[in-house]
Amino acid sequence: MDESQWPTGADVLVRTLLASGVDTCFANPGTSEMHLVAAIDRAPGMRAILGLFEGVVTGAADGYARLAERPAATLLHLGPGLANGLANLHNARKAGTPVINVVGDHAVRHLQHDAPLASDIDTLARPMSHWVGRAQTPDEVAACTAQAITATQGTPGCIATLVLPADSAWGRTAVSPSIAPKAQAVAPNDDDIEAAASALRQYGSRALLLLGGKALRAEAIRAAFAVAEATGCRVASPGSNARMERGGGLPEVPRIPYAVDAALAFLADVDCIVLMGAPTPVAFFAYPDKPSVLIPENCRVVKAVAPGVDPQVAMAALASICVPEGHRLAYTPRVKATYPSGPLTPDSIAQALAHTLPENAIVVDESVTSGRSIYATMTGSGPFTLLGNMGGSIGFGMPVALGAAVACPDRRVLAMVGDGSAFYTEQALWSLARESANVTVVIFANHNYAILQGEWRNTGAGPTGRAARDMLTLDRPRADWVSLARGHGVAAERVADAAAFAQALTRAHASAGPRLIEVAMA
């Protein structure tokens, strides 16, 4: 074949992604990625979804992979484009979500000239990536892309960042696209499982089986409660989880509370904790007179899941030891939430959400202070999947909802977002509209950084002065989320009482495409 007919490095990258099962690309490209755009355009089967800001792109990739169980690619424009995506990559990294970032860079020969957009991309990528690579020539693209894909695999999933200089994208190569080999599953270690079983039996009601990661899938939760019945142990989960199946008769997994004092009380009687895919519980933040580690000082810690082991598989192995054959788990009845009425209160809001939630919904929770009472109320709902923020960086909810909707077009997505959080990535609304994503966005508009108001009180500094008020309140001006949604192309309404909220939710869930509801909290 004539060299001018060879594929470009960009073509090889896209074909390697497709051959390895990566067929969705969330993108915010620029000039240096134009040959990648052209390669995607030429490649049948690659879906490209534009974000107007890179935090939307990376958050969507996170939400996508949590549901699809395979990574999406992101396409980002040099160092600043990557930088804009780092906060949601941080969340994805902490959630164990696989993501493949493709970051364009200047042509290799151009880098020495310190052009305006030149920066040290590799260093920027490292804190939020498990793997960072760079294809210095078109010939290196196939192997480098396959390495990146492989690097994302495993349990938990990982973040790979592949830097592609423009000349590696536009240059032609005779090296064929690769297929990334699948990572081999790591079997649970028998000794770990035996140790866990024996600890649970020994400590009984003073043992806590803490489920995290894939141990929060439906079958693993059922198995955990069967183990609890057999051994007398308690079952719980961390306060926030990447993906948790709930409702539809599944037993309810209690969460460790966010507030340090409440978490300490929750864990006070635990003499032994068995970590089933969850880390040792630690405080979100440190406080002057409070501990960082939340379990009692002499609590025994048993890790049931070695690195690389799927917690679902480990949980099944534990149940096979602990649970008598023929055991049937008591059925957890579904109790439809009451239809709400009256003013908007934490309880009536929770009732409205629970009452209207469609079967098999995906719920993204970034409700922060407004949403703390919702969790319990949803116990009796139909089956749904709950996605939580594992990295604590806000601006997570709407982008993740976009990605989840792309992965699961037949399921309704409910994104519950505090107004302070929603501002960080409000551009996600536009992508929801463009993709006709089946997402109901609920904005809890208290016009406040309410969580910080609480933290302010913890400092003991007394009433806020002018400067502190200016940094902790959002009420001057009060944002109008109905206008913001419409400006981005999303239909919206505002509700001020509980019945109106329930009606608005019913309308939203039934509509094709996205819809936003501003809940006027104050």
Added chain:
Amino acid sequence: MDESQWPTGADVLVRTLLASGVDTCFANPGTSEMHLVAAIDRAPGMRAILGLFEGVVTGAADGYARLAERPAATLLHLGPGLANGLANLHNARKAGTPVINVVGDHAVRHLQHDAPLASDIDTLARPMSHWVGRAQTPDEVAACTAQAITATQGTPGCIATLVLPADSAWGRTAVSPSIAPKAQAVAPNDDDIEAAASALRQYGSRALLLLGGKALRAEAIRAAFAVAEATGCRVASPGSNARMERGGGLPEVPRIPYAVDAALAFLADVDCIVLMGAPTPVAFFAYPDKPSVLIPENCRVVKAVAPGVDPQVAMAALASICVPEGHRLAYTPRVKATYPSGPLTPDSIAQALAHTLPENAIVVDESVTSGRSIYATMTGSGPFTLLGNMGGSIGFGMPVALGAAVACPDRRVLAMVGDGSAFYTEQALWSLARESANVTVVIFANHNYAILQGEWRNTGAGPTGRAARDMLTLDRPRADWVSLARGHGVAAERVADAAAFAQALTRAHASAGPRLIEVAMA
């Protein structure tokens, strides 16, 4: 004094800033910065301005320091908060703007536990910072803060990032606040100035005096044109400049065009280039068959400004050698732009902007493709200051306008922003409203990444397919910038012809506080 009465590390940080002349803090704090918020609240004289997204915070700090000629502080929440601010820090770094970032981190004892928000802040900061430091104890805060302030000084200004663990903020200390010593000015090197003078005389009309940085202040521009009259050299500037004085009878400095072929033609006859605070001209991006360096291969390069020297001072020194005593620069007449009429065209848009521009306005240019004809039309305006994007990372315009308005409350700011760019930091609108900033925002709404459409054509890939169209167009849905502005609390209108645009500009410039005009380009 009783130890419990000692100031906190956070108090010492704020007092050190104030004692060193830093009295403005753009902030997006979180829990780990709550003691800093308390310290700011206690400190008379520190103005705190909230951004709803960190790119607004860092961009505003950039705009502020370009006008105020001293740095603002930023207050950012751990690694993800810093990450969100990096793109506009990149722009500030390339512009030579001093910025002091204060980034909260977990308490030192908490870091080992890998809590959700833990990340490697120092590594994240390095690519966009000239100085990175960390105050590991409250006793280290005073010295560390003073070092950070000192590190920002000089010509050009620098970015300093100070990481403050929460226990260094809340802990008490007997170490007094510091005052950062002022950096000493570096005098121009006589040999450099002599070499520049002799080169300009030798090459005459085949020499180009390229003004950058502070050589684009009014007096330096006048001096450069006097030198040109005396030696026969040409005068020009880079395509984009951090701060350039224009109008009000100042001679017009031609710019090197953005497009590579046009830039090559502009520089084709240059046998010698004298760099007066500007770098050697290079292409913004590399292209397969085009050079990276834009001056001819054998062009002699003379650097008139050694590192640390103020280009204004160097320019004055050069003029003192080259210009005969008693020389008076020919007056450049002001020619009021024609009142525009008819449809919106590049020319009528430029006329409307030029015709209505208030005296002493500050113009922030992020108009990208829509604004290329505006520059020339503004030749005859009253005096104004033009701020350009030096790092090429978009989402720069509205945040920088906010900072400029805070620095200069008595001057009107005009921010010209392409719609694609404006989306990245649209949250800036809310801060403009909150601060009643005297900013007129003009959004050129072509519902397109028009610059990328041009780059697409450069790739020779033919007409765009579905995937490429999806990545390069913004027309599905069409954003409604009037709704977006109102949603953020900013009054707005849309215009569709040139006379309406001029009338809207007049109204906007005369109003107190911000106002947005959507220019319907397509």
